Amino acid sequence: MSSETAFTTESESHALELDEADPLSALRSEFSIPAWQGGSYPERAYFAGNSLGLMPTAARNAVEDELEKWAQLGHEGHWSGAFPWLRYHEAMRETSARLVGGRVGETVCMNTLTVNLHLMMASFYRPSAERFRIVIEDSAFPSDSYAVVSQARHHGFDPEAAIVRLKPRVGEHTLRTADVVAFLQEHGHSIALVLLGGVNYLTGQVMDIQAITAATHAAGAVSGWDLAHAVGNVPLSLHDWEVDWAAWCSYKYLNSGPGAIAGCFVHERHARNPEVPRLAGWWGNDLEVRFKMTPDFVPRRDVESWQVSCPPVLSLAPVRVSLDLFDRVGMAALRERSVRLTGHLEALLGRVAASRDVEVITPRDPAARGCQLSLHVPSGAKELSSRLRAEEGVDCDEREPNVIRLAPTPLYNTFHDTWRAAAALERLLPARPT
Ligand SMILES: *Cc1c(COP(=O)(O)O)cnc(C)c1O
Numbered sequence: 001m002s003s004e005t006a007f008t009t010e011s012e013s014h015a016l017e018l019d020e021a022d023p024l025s026a027l028r029s030e031f032s033i034p035a036w037q038g039g040s041y042p043e044r045a046y047f048a049g050n051s052l053g054l055m056p057t058a059a060r061n062a063v064e065d066e067l068e069k070w071a072q073l074g075h076e077g078h079w080s081g082a083f084p085w086l087r088y089h090e091a092m093r094e095t096s097a098r099l100v101g102g103r104v105g106e107t108v109c110m111n112t113l114t115v116n117l118h119l120m121m122a123s124f125y126r127p128s129a130e131r132f133r134i135v136i137e138d139s140a141f142p143s144d145s146y147a148v149v150s151q152a153r154h155h156g157f158d159p160e161a162a163i164v165r166l167k168p169r170v171g172e173h174t175l176r177t178a179d180v181v182a183f184l185q186e187h188g189h190s191i192a193l194v195l196l197g198g199v200n201y202l203t204g205q206v207m208d209i210q211a212i213t214a215a216t217h218a219a220g221a222v223s224g225w226d227l228a229h230a231v232g233n234v235p236l237s238l239h240d241w242e243v244d245w246a247a248w249c250s251y252k253y254l255n256s257g258p259g260a261i262a263g264c265f266v267h268e269r270h271a272r273n274p275e276v277p278r279l280a281g282w283w284g285n286d287l288e289v290r291f292k293m294t295p296d297f298v299p300r301r302d303v304e305s306w307q308v309s310c311p312p313v314l315s316l317a318p319v320r321v322s323l324d325l326f327d328r329v330g331m332a333a334l335r336e337r338s339v340r341l342t343g344h345l346e347a348l349l350g351r352v353a354a355s356r357d358v359e360v361i362t363p364r365d366p367a368a369r370g371c372q373l374s375l376h377v378p379s380g381a382k383e384l385s386s387r388l389r390a391e392e393g394v395d396c397d398e399r400e401p402n403v404i405r406l407a408p409t410p411l412y413n414t415f416h417d418t419w420r421a422a423a424a425l426e427r428l429l430p431a432r433p434t
Contacts, residue, residue, distance in 0.1 A: 006351035007423035015419035018344065024337045024410065027329065030056055031255075031412040036393035045417040047396040050201075050229060050372050050407035053255030056325055059318035066313050083320070085313045086287070089304070092316070095323035099331065100227070100246070101237035102265050105272075105302035109250070109319050110311060113228060113262045114143045116247040117195075119306055120264065121151045122279045124222045124245055127192045131220070132157050135184075135194040137175065138165040139202050144226055148195060164191070173361040174205040174368075181215040188219025198230030198246070202399060204362035204372035206234055210241040217242065228252060231263065233338070233370035233409075235331045238265050245270070253371075253409060254326070256319040261312065266303040274299050281308030325411070338371045338410040341418065345373060345408050348422035356429040361403070372407040377429065384428060392424035 019025050032055045036044045046054060066085075069077040078085045089109055096107040110116065125134065132155070134148045145163075152162035166183065168175050184191065194216040199206050209225060216223040225246040230236060232253030238246055246265040250256035254263075270276050280297040282290055284305040289298055299305035326334070343366060352358055359376040362369045377384055381398035388394040388404075398404045408418055 004355075005423070005426060006354065007348075007419065007426060011348070012416070012419055012423075015344070015415040018340075018415035022337065022340075022415075024329070024333065025414065027325075027410075028412045028414065030058065030325065032057055033412065034395075039393040041393060041420070043393075045392075045394045045413075045420040047394065047406040047408060047413070047417070047421060049255070049409040049413070050252055050405060051397050052251055052258060053232075053253055053409065054412055055257065056255055056318070056322055058321040058325070059255075059257060062317035062321045063314055066317050088313045088316055088320075089307070089311050091320050092323050095320075095327040096263055099236070099323060099326055100231060100248075100263075100265055101235070101241075102239050103268060105304075106239060106268050107263060107265050108303045108307060109261050109263050109316060110307050111262055111264075112259065113226070113247055113249040114147055116262055116264045117144065117147045117224075117226065118151070119279060119308070120224060120245045120247055120266075121147070121193070123266075123276055123306070124224060124270075125151055125155070125193045126277075127152075127155050127157060127162075131190055131192045133162050133164050133187075133191045133193075135164045135166060135191055135196070135221075137196055137200065138167040139200060140165070140195075140197065141201050141226070141228065144195065144197075148193075166196075174200070174203050174363055175207070177208040177211050180207075180212055184212075184215045184219045184221070188221060191216075191219055191221040193222045193224055195224045195226065198225050198227040198236070199233060199370045199372075201229050202374060202403065202405075204229075204369050204374050204405070206230070206363075206368050206370055209236070209238075209243065213241050213243050229372070230370065232326060232331075233372075235335050239267065243267060250319050250322070253407075254319070254322050255411070256322045257315075259315070261315045261319050264303060264306065266306065268302070271303045271305070272301045274301070278306055279308065283307040283310050329411075334410045338408075339366045341408045341410055341413060341415065342366070342369070342371050342373060344415055345406065345418035345421065348418060349373070349375070349425070352422055352426045352429070355431055356426060357432050358425065358429055371409055372405055374403055374405050375425075377402050377404055387428050388421075388424055392420070392428070394421050394424050396421070 033043045149159040152159045213223040227248035231248040250260040379401040385398040
């Protein structure tokens with residue numbers, strides 16, 4: 001057993017220098033970073049942004065502004081102030097579109113993710129006796145799995161027959177694009193919908209959205225994407241990739257708070273088409289006719305026609321300021337920093353792996369992953385992550401029995417954070433028997 005550590009004051013200084021040299025390091029000051037009470041450093045090294053992103057300090061003011069308006073004005077708030085409530089969601093039209101590479105009118109902030117998956121499937125899962133299957137990943141997030149199973153049942157199909165779960169090859173952790181494409185070529189005639197994660201929540205793998213969408217269309221099926229782990233993490237071009245629809249939550253990389261209002265994309269070729277069936281509510285028709293209170297639904301010719309209810313303004317306020325921040329920095333610059341930050345963590349983990357039993361199961365090619373690295377550790381992932389939290393001030397999360405996930409986010413994590421995480425793992429993991 002070696003007591004030698006790969007983590008010296010020299011490697012720590014190097015991490016600090018990288019932080020010093022990076023102009024985007026200043027963005028961290030726009031976030032509330034949890035303190036590490038009584039710890040060796042004043043702040044926690046927070047790697048759980050893939051689960052709940054930290055609070056932009058602007059979020060508090062944005063919520064307080066609307067509370068104040070409510071207190072002062074009552075229903076007048078619908079029409080007055082910088083962001084009249086009647087039009088509050090419009091403040092996110094452009095920023096949400098730019099974030100995902102959509103056009104204005106293709107994106108909307110509404111509801112929560114799984115609710116939006118159901119609303120989208122109500123429109124875009126229209127099974128027939130011949131074409132009724134839904135393709136997901138075997139490691140799909142459980143909520144997505146429940147959603148598609150219940151949709152199949154809702155239409156009278158046996159989920160055993162209707163739901164196809166794609167598995168990686170034996171001995172591999174991630175799906176190969178070519179295998180997905182080959183599957184669609186072979187079985188496409190029976191498939192109604194392909195619903196995959198843009199970034200897999202467990203492994204951090206980025207899917208080739210463009211190639212799989214093209215293969216889905218060639219098979220005659222609809223292409224839906226769950227972007228919970230992709231949005232705000234990797235650059236997206238949903239319009240140009242011809243994606244039919246997508247949905248995402250805003251509390252992970254979008255830092256909009258617990259249970260934040262989610263987002264949704266519908267390609268304009270569907271969004272403009274009033275023949276596409278939609279579950280309707282009054283907020284889906286045009287503002288011009290909404291308050292005429294007529295019995296007929298006249299859908300807007302854009303994605304906002306899927307809005308069912310009036311939006312919860314207090315929950316939208318943090319989404320608005322968070323999207324403004326992404327828009328100000330731009331995904332290209334964030335991604336560039338993200339690749340370096342995750343690469344630095346990966347290199348440091350390589351040093352840990354020299355003497356400890358730890359393996360990165362996320363793809364090693366930076367183009368095939370976002371910021372998250374998933375680590376395969378000896379069983380007891382939960383205990384490891386609890387100790388990281390309690391003894392080292394390092395927040396990450398775990399998937400029992402042996403995966404922990406670390407997501408260095410480019411907006412608020414530092415190179416020094418990655419150094420702390422790696423040094424902590426070296427301390428806590430048992431030395432590998434030689
Ligand atoms: C986080 C996440 C969800 C969560 O769904 P909610 O409806 O927001 O509770 C669903 N799907 C995926 C892939 C996720 O990563």
